[in-house]
Structures are given as structure tokens and as C-alpha cells.
Amino acid sequence: MTDKITAELRTEFGKGAARRIRRADKVPAVLYGHGAEPQHLSLPGHDTMLALKKGGSNALLTITIEGKDQLALAREVQSDPIKGFLEHIDFVAIKRGEKVIVDVPVVTVGEAVRGTVVTTPLGELRIEVDATKIPESIEVSVEDADAGFQVNAGELNLPDGAVLSGIEDDEAVVIVAHAPTAEQLDAELEQAEADAGIERDEPEVSEAE
Incomplete structure (x- = not known):
């Protein structure tokens, strides 16, 4: 309808x-x-x-x-x-019955293992599908997924008759990895600042009287 x-x-x-x-x-x-x-x-x-x-x-x-x-x-x-x-x-x-090529958002559901981070490299998936069967989104479960978990485009559950368009089956759609540590985040920030030519002020050290 x-x-x-x-x-x-x-x-x-x-x-x-x-x-x-x-x-x-x-x-x-x-x-x-x-x-x-x-x-x-x-x-x-x-x-x-x-x-x-x-x-x-x-x-x-x-x-x-x-x-x-x-x-x-x-x-x-x-x-x-x-x-x-x-x-x-x-x-x-x-x-009615005509197929169209559309971009559909990729949505993750569930909670991955603590200490991990979930990324969706594509964000959207381009598929060819019956115009009356276009999904609002394509869901991928990451419930209890640990670092190293990955779902590729060819593994997704698409609507009946739908096929990928312009995307290889082995292209990563969802990746679960270890969350970066505070030290890693700080190092990445320092590198980004260095690449941008930003210099950090050195903390002042007071001399003992």
C-alpha cells in the first residue's frame, strides 16, 4: 500500500x-x-x-x-x-513491477561487545529492487559482536528479487573493531595538529624555590 x-x-x-x-x-x-x-x-x-x-x-x-x-x-x-x-x-x-536503482541506508541493530566500536564504511547501499519493495533501511545485527566481526555486501539479507548495484560482494558494509585507547586518540590528535601546522604550547614548569 x-x-x-x-x-x-x-x-x-x-x-x-x-x-x-x-x-x-x-x-x-x-x-x-x-x-x-x-x-x-x-x-x-x-x-x-x-x-x-x-x-x-x-x-x-x-x-x-x-x-x-x-x-x-x-x-x-x-x-x-x-x-x-x-x-x-x-x-x-x-x-507496478518495475525495478529501480536506489540508495538505501545501512542501519546496525543491537549492541556489540564492550570496548569495541562499530563502523559502517558505506553508510548507504545501492540496490536494484522492485519499486514497490524498496526497504526503508537495510539492518545488520551486531548484537554481542566482538572485534574482528565484519559483514560484507554479499552477505546482506536483501528484499526478494533485489540485487546489489555497483558494489562488489566482498565490500565491507559493517566492521567491528577494538575501540581506540585514550593514548591512541591523543596520538591521532597530535598527528592531525602537526599535519595542520598547529603547535601545542608546552606546559609551564615552575622552578622549586
Whole structure:
């Protein structure tokens, strides 16, 4: 199931028209795809924001345009950096059963052994997947994992029919290592300061009277 949003076709363009749309609590948007001419739309602001939050970074919506439903994948979402309201959205039209290439966040769950640190070198994983089966994230359990634990891309549980895109199977996705000691952190800081040309002040030593 996807969230359904009713859109209006836009006939006015430019910055002034976009401002008027946003003042009416609506969002200007464009729908591309399948060789058709781009459709310039106006969407209800509140409902659209809720649908995007629910769907995550690859939200799939059903957009109703003049009575006809169209599956659409959010490709680029622009929002105001201070106030947070939606400024503009680019959608790509999708046919049911069609596969798309998307970037999905990698999320670790559970707690690794004390004294270790968990890193996710990739952060996101690029996969080719059915547009209606895009996961919000790809979870990797690190429960009780000790230093030396590693999960590679080819070992992940992907949605049915999904495949990696542009990533080798042996590429590390999650790594658990020993946490650095205070001495190691200080040494790394000193090296970074030296590389940046920063000199530390030597502590003053008072002479005994």
C-alpha cells in the first residue's frame, strides 16, 4: 500500500508562482518518466510531508492527477533549511513491477561487545529492487559482536528479487573493531595538529624555590 496524494496541474511557473503555491500550504512538484512530457503539479503540503516522512528517503506515492492514479518515486526533495517546509519535489513515474536503482541506508541493530566500536564504511547501499519493495533501511545485527566481526555486501539479507548495484560482494558494509585507547586518540590528535601546522604550547614548569 502507498499513500495517495491528489495533485493539481500547474499552469503558472517561475519563482513568484512557486511562492504563491507555498503560501497556500501546497508544494510545487514535477513528475517525469517513461518518455512522457513532464507534468508540473501542486501537492497538498501537510499530507505530502507526512507521506515522505513515512516512506523515508525513497518514498513511493500514488499521485492522483485528474482522476488517474500514477505510482511515483520521490527522487529529489528540496526543503527550507531553517523552517523545514517543503520547497519542491521531483518525482519519477513508476509502473507496478518495475525495478529501480536506489540508495538505501545501512542501519546496525543491537549492541556489540564492550570496548569495541562499530563502523559502517558505506553508510548507504545501492540496490536494484522492485519499486514497490524498496526497504526503508537495510539492518545488520551486531548484537554481542566482538572485534574482528565484519559483514560484507554479499552477505546482506536483501528484499526478494533485489540485487546489489555497483558494489562488489566482498565490500565491507559493517566492521567491528577494538575501540581506540585514550593514548591512541591523543596520538591521532597530535598527528592531525602537526599535519595542520598547529603547535601545542608546552606546559609551564615552575622552578622549586
